[in-house]
Amino acid sequence: MVSSARTQIILGVRSSRCNPSAEKVLQEPYQGREHLYMLPIGGTAMASLAGLLHLAGHRVEGVDSHLYPPMSTILEELGLPVRLGFDAAAIPTSVDRVIIGNAVGRDNPEVREVLRRRIPYLAQAEAVAHYLLAESREAIVVAGTHGKTTTSAMLAWILEASGTDPTFLVGGMLSWSQRSFRLGQGPWMVIEGDEYNTAFFDRGPKFLHYRPNLFVLGPVELDHADIYPSLDAVLTGFRAGTAQVPPHGTIVVNAFSSVTLEAIRDATAPRIHVGPEPDHELQLSQERSGPDGGSALLRWRDMELALRIPVAGRYNLHNAAMAFAAATLAGVPATEALAALARFPGVRRRLEVVGEVNGITVVDDFAHHPTAVAATIGAARDRWPDRRLLVAYEPRSLTAGRSLFHDAYVKALSGADMAVIAPVYHHERLQRGDRLDRARLASDLESRGLSVCLPEQGEDPVSIVLPILEDGDVVVACSSGDFDGFCRRLVEQLVRTARERS
Numbered sequence: 001m002v003s004s005a006r007t008q009i010i011l012g013v014r015s016s017r018c019n020p021s022a023e024k025v026l027q028e029p030y031q032g033r034e035h036l037y038m039l040p041i042g043g044t045a046m047a048s049l050a051g052l053l054h055l056a057g058h059r060v061e062g063v064d065s066h067l068y069p070p071m072s073t074i075l076e077e078l079g080l081p082v083r084l085g086f087d088a089a090a091i092p093t094s095v096d097r098v099i100i101g102n103a104v105g106r107d108n109p110e111v112r113e114v115l116r117r118r119i120p121y122l123a124q125a126e127a128v129a130h131y132l133l134a135e136s137r138e139a140i141v142v143a144g145t146h147g148k149t150t151t152s153a154m155l156a157w158i159l160e161a162s163g164t165d166p167t168f169l170v171g172g173m174l175s176w177s178q179r180s181f182r183l184g185q186g187p188w189m190v191i192e193g194d195e196y197n198t199a200f201f202d203r204g205p206k207f208l209h210y211r212p213n214l215f216v217l218g219p220v221e222l223d224h225a226d227i228y229p230s231l232d233a234v235l236t237g238f239r240a241g242t243a244q245v246p247p248h249g250t251i252v253v254n255a256f257s258s259v260t261l262e263a264i265r266d267a268t269a270p271r272i273h274v275g276p277e278p279d280h281e282l283q284l285s286q287e288r289s290g291p292d293g294g295s296a297l298l299r300w301r302d303m304e305l306a307l308r309i310p311v312a313g314r315y316n317l318h319n320a321a322m323a324f325a326a327a328t329l330a331g332v333p334a335t336e337a338l339a340a341l342a343r344f345p346g347v348r349r350r351l352e353v354v355g356e357v358n359g360i361t362v363v364d365d366f367a368h369h370p371t372a373v374a375a376t377i378g379a380a381r382d383r384w385p386d387r388r389l390l391v392a393y394e395p396r397s398l399t400a401g402r403s404l405f406h407d408a409y410v411k412a413l414s415g416a417d418m419a420v421i422a423p424v425y426h427h428e429r430l431q432r433g434d435r436l437d438r439a440r441l442a443s444d445l446e447s448r449g450l451s452v453c454l455p456e457q458g459e460d461p462v463s464i465v466l467p468i469l470e471d472g473d474v475v476v477a478c479s480s481g482d483f484d485g486f487c488r489r490l491v492e493q494l495v496r497t498a499r500e501r502s
Contacts, residue, residue, distance in 0.1 A: 034096040036127075038062030039110055041082055045124055045194070045206075046101040047071035048169055048181040053131060054078055055183040061092070063110065068482070070173050070348075074180075088113035095119060099127045105200045123199035125206035128169065132189060137167060139210045140326055143193035143241060144218025144254065145234070146372055147319045151218060152192040153347045154323035159188060161340040162332045166190055172366070173348035188330055195237055197227055205237045213249045215242055216326050217264065218319070219257040223369055223399055231259070238263035245269035252325045255280050256318060272329070274321050282325050289314050289382040298324070305334060308342045312351065313379030320344075351379055351476075355491035358498050359471040361387075364487040368400045368480035370408035376478060377415035384474045391416040392461055392486060394479035396425040401436050409436070410444045416476075418451045418468070420461050425481070427457075462490050466497070 038050050041062025051074060054060045061081040075082055083090060088109045091098075098114050098121040105111070114121055122130060133139055142152040149172040157176070159166040165186035171194065173180055193207030193215075220238055222231045242251055243266045251267055254260050255275030264271060273280040283299040284307075293310040294317045309320045320341050327337040346352070349366045356362070361384065367376040373393065380389055391413060395401040401424035413419045421438050424430065442452040453468075455461045465475065477486045 033058045035059045035092070035094050036061075037092060037095045037098045039098055039100050039108075039114070040064035040086075040103055041075065041080075042067045042071055043101060043103055044071060044171055044180060045169075046099070046103075047075055048179075049099070049124055049127060050075065050080060051078055051179070052167070052169065052181050052183050053127075054080060056131065058131070063087075063090075070178070086110045091117075091119070097121060099124060100199050100201075102197055102199050111200070123202050123209075125194075125198045125209040126202075128191065129209045129211060132167065132169075133211060136187065137189050138187055138213040140188055140190045140214040140216065140330065141193040141207050141210045141212040141241070142190065142216040142218070142322075142326075143195065143207050143238065144216075144260070145195070145221050145223045146369065146375070147218040147254075147315060147322075148192050148194075149366075150316060150347055150350055151216060151319040151322050152190055154320055154341060154344055155216070155326050156182070156190045157344055158323060158327040158332055158337050158340040159186070159190065159330065160184075161343075162327075162336045164188060164330070164332065170347075172350070175345040175348060193241065195223075195234070203227070205241060207241045208237075208244070212241075212245055214252065214326055214329055215245045215249070215269075216252045216322050217242065217260060218254045218322060219371070220260045220263045221257075221369075221371060235259075235263050239266045242267040242269075250329055252322055252329070254318060254322060272325050274318065274325055282321060284317065284321055287314050287317050289317065289379070291383050291385065294320075294382075296321070300325075300328075300334065303334065305338060307338060309344055310342070311344065311346055311379075312383040313375060314382075315375045316379070351376060351383065354487040355494070357491060357494035359473075360469050360494060361474045362487050362491050362494070363474060363476045365476055365478050366480060367478040368395075368397050370405050370412040373409070373478050374412035374415060376476060377412065380474060380476050381415065388417045388470065388473045389415075390418040390420065390465065390469070390473055390475045392420040392422070392465060392475060392477045392483075394422040394425060394477075394481065394483045394486075395436055396479050396481045396483075398426050398429065400424075400480065401426055401430055402434055403436050404434075406436065406441060406444075409441055410448075413441075413445055414448050414450065416450065418453075419445060420453045420455065420465055422455055422461055422479075422483070423457045460484075462486060462493060465490060466493055469494075 042064035050060050063083045101124045142148045152170045156168040165184040166188045167184045168190040170180045171192040195205040197203045198206050242264045249269045252272045255273040274282045284296045286297040288295050296307045296317045298305040298307050324337050352364045354362045354364050365376045367373045445452050453464050
């Protein structure tokens with residue numbers, strides 16, 4: 001729907017799909033609660049927070065320039081009023097507080113109006129702490145450059161499956177609920193701790209606002225090069241986060257990464273090292289990953305325990321071990337935590353099979369950093385051994401499109417049989433010398449035996465992939481964005497082609 005700046009859209013509630021608790025909130029008066037305005041509302045973090053605040057009984061509405069699934073669907077199910085188009089004159093006069101996300105800057109017309117009218121405001125991360133981290137609810141923050149969404153989801157699943165009734169806010173859609181959040185009455189809140197900046201008025205990491213009791217830290221390396229000029233700058237942020245953990249709290253750290261160990265240098269809280277060495281408090285050994293998932297042997301508190309997960313990739317064994325450690329520290333018996341992990345339903349866009357047509361499997365994955373791309377390709381090899389693997393990659397983020405990752409991309413993509421490398425999404429925002437040189441990358445990959453295709457700007461990569469696919473191929477699309485619906489459209493084209501041939 002195309003709207004003018006003043007168009008008001010009230011997203012209706014689909015009662016058959018709506019969360020029952022959401023319906024209850026909608027029927028009650030907002031006594032003693034606040035009228036909150038989300039600026040903007042459509043992103044994963046802001047829409048999820050809007051849902052949590054709504055379920056907590058606040059009156060929530062918001063604005064954005066565009067809305068897309070899955071967050072538009074969630075907002076519709078909850079019946080939250082959303083206006084399309086920023087307009088300073090349209091901010092409701094009854095608003096108690098504005099919650100500002102990092103997708104808008106100081107020059108946004110509604111931000112300018114909020115400042116002019118001196119309307120109270122908080123950043124998204126500040127609002128999480130202010131409204132959801134009361135004295136009766138402790139935070140478990142899951143952070144790191146890689147793996148935090150899956151680790152957060154695994155931990156949330158363990159706590160929910162064990163009857164702990166957690167609250168959680170995760171950066172991906174959970175397969176078992178088709179949401180990224182849950183409001184519980186238990187003592188724990190699992191929060192995916194984003195290291196990206198908080199707001200235009202707060203350039204520090206979001207996780208600095210969450211006052212963690214448990215801090216779960218996965219692998220750390222250089223990412224978000226648009227705001228972190230060096231690895232030292234990244235480490236400074238994580239060091240500040242781990243230093244906040246109180247002496248009665250605990251840091252669970254991925255000890256497979258020597259860089260990650262540098263990130264806890266200034267922490268004073270007790271640590272649980274998750275890694276391969278006998279002196280690590282939680283030791284992993286006998287790691288295996290295959291078509292049916294992964295397994296490992298855990299040594300934990302003088303016990304030997306069998307870890308099994310239904311998802312491929314050795315990195316997911318590390319994620320699961322981190323979630324296991326955090327869950328047991330939160331009071332879940334070890335056997336219950338392992339039983340929950342053995343039936344973990346997964347996260348959307350993490351090696352997610354979108355469709356299979358005539359023996360061709362189409363897979364969607366969020367990987368956008370070369371380390372994540374390499375891990376995804378490795379997991380795909382584990383899950384679909386002996387099948388030809390085509391990786392379609394979109395360098396979408398401001399970091400992903402930078403030339404500094406050239407060598408890392410060569411190494412990562414060399415694990416595939418074929419590669420389709422889309423144009424750099426933010427090419428206009430990167431200087432030529434800083435921009436990834438796709439032609440050079442293709443040349444280096446071809447010298448290693450790969451077949452490489454480079455779609456031109458505006459050329460549809462689906463049309464390039466279709467003619468070269470054969471029965472038995474696996475296509476893995478990697479992007480931090482929608483990739484212009486690549487997976488969905490490829491499946492549709494494969495189905496259409498199959499019908500035409502039948």
